[in-house]
Amino acid sequence: MASTLHDVARLAGVSIKTVSNVINDYPHIRPATKARVEQAIADLGYTPNLTARSLRSGRTGAIALAVPELALSYFAELAAAVIEAADEAGVVVLVEQTGGDRDRELELLRSPRLQMTDGLIFSALGMGQDDAEHLERPYPLVLLGERIFDAPVDHVTMRNVEAARAATEYLLASGRRRIAVVGAHPGEVIGSAGLRLRGYREALEAAGVPYDDSIISETTTWHRSNGARGMRDLLDRGVTFDAVFGLNDTLALGAMRVLQEAGIRVPEDVAVMGFDGLDEAQYSIPSLTTVDPGQRWIARTAVATLLERIRRTDAAGEPRLLLADFHIAERESAPSEAMIGA
Amino acid sequence: MASTLHDVARLAGVSIKTVSNVINDYPHIRPATKARVEQAIADLGYTPNLTARSLRSGRTGAIALAVPELALSYFAELAAAVIEAADEAGVVVLVEQTGGDRDRELELLRSPRLQMTDGLIFSALGMGQDDAEHLERPYPLVLLGERIFDAPVDHVTMRNVEAARAATEYLLASGRRRIAVVGAHPGEVIGSAGLRLRGYREALEAAGVPYDDSIISETTTWHRSNGARGMRDLLDRGVTFDAVFGLNDTLALGAMRVLQEAGIRVPEDVAVMGFDGLDEAQYSIPSLTTVDPGQRWIARTAVATLLERIRRTDAAGEPRLLLADFHIAERESAPSEAMIGA
């Protein structure tokens, strides 16, 4: 297990470079020599030392993935897809959690730990547009998320505005007119919340339905408990609505639970729409209608883009913005045709 | 960014070893020299090359975590807890997915990739007791899960039998007598399914309630859809039961959905008990009563144990078996007192 090229070379009676050549499929080796070396490798159970290889080559064969929290289903599914795609390319993934905290995100970006990897897929949540400059590092980086745009890095993300608009149009088409929102971030312009709320407003405007502040509920983070809290908040206000758009699935599921507790029927009294296309949204009661923003495509594309950047160190090539296609997964919580309350 | 000890040394007018000494807090350095070196480090923005350090020291500062699938909430939460604990110890985590496939698990165990890490936390799912020998490697390893016992490695896991027995006793105490099971694995003796089913049977026996094959539903994997399928299966059989024990939360949630679809009230007609203590079990409708088997403790303990093994390379010390405490999280799907159907 602790055997090296030297040990193999000694056993096979050749120089270490010849052993190295055998391992790396260098063409000009006599079959007899090659066989002898391979026998020695097998006898000793030799495996190349990857650390030494990394030092020589400057490549580690690993990439880093930074997400806010793995315990959030969205990021767990993202990480699963990234690891799978990386694995197909023979690359391993080092996962970091930032907690969605701006300071920890910035710290991570300049952490020496990143040296252990050839590049980073970075899902920012705490940083904002003003932090774009911090992304400008001499290190292959692919940005995910919607906190920062126009930074000079490759960016793979979803069509938030269009997807949210489509989701809202879907609810409008099914006859809903008072569509509450759970998970808004006050004053946010970009960021998932800001963009999705914009799509929502665009759809309302196009349909001639007035925008009403009183049915918009704000939350800080997008944990499940906040979806529940946001819905309780709306109910406490005493406002009326016939649909809820959860700005992500987790919020929508939390909100749906509170609706049910309050004796409000989903979808008869209130339709519920989510956003993310999570696996678990299929199995809630009722199952959740949601927008699938193309997460698997995002993961695969992020990995491919990063690996390409790593390969071609030769200067840049323009930073690219890559956008996933979305579609609405129609399920029970918001059927496409209006239902008449029983 | 590409600056090395040599660059710093040249700028500060000292030898590279002195720079190295400054970085590693070697005590005997004149303050003036130290200041000069630190200035040079700052000027050049020097950071030590971790790969070279690893080569020299034989340590990488990274550990590997192998789980079946990150998209399964249980493993996502496990990974989150492991990464958090590792982070506190200044160690990064490389995450691998095995798909719960025996061949891929074995392949991973002898993969040269592991060289990139100092040790492995291995959550086995496909391997069985007969594969114990494969765990015997000259490489720090902590085993999780309940597929393999008595292997000569540290093993951190939960009290499956006792916890399942407690869960069943809880249902019995609330007046249920026909407790169906979803997620059994036919013929399995150890493994989560086997052990939990054993706890279930022990509780029945102690209470003098007969064990009935006809209300035990088998599934292969523990995905949500299989919980739903298992429950449909039970309903199709036309058997009667007044409670369901899902061998994990995901199965229980899937089963609960099907119950609800079938117009069966939870918990009035059928109580539902899960196993895992997942975050999302708090937010289902109704919220899921479940056994929290102490997952966070398991994650923290696994990391601490592995790091200790890495530190003391000196021979072994006996392999240890570490068991987490469990507790029942009482929620709506199975209240502790029997409810009379409305």
Place this chain on the structure above:
DNA sequence: CCGCCACTCTACAACGTTGTAGGCGACAGA
């Protein structure tokens, strides 16, 4: 018969770091 090339292999240096051995001056004790 010479020169050239293709093939096979080796020696050496280098990637960037840290452990070891040792040099040099200063100062204390004899």
Place this chain on the structure above:
DNA sequence: TCTGTCGCCTACAACGTTGTAGAGTGGCGG
């Protein structure tokens, strides 16, 4: 004054690998 010790620093080698340069053999064309 000599010896020993301590503080400060340097040179060198080593971790295990791969790129570069080149040495030796044999075959082939001229």
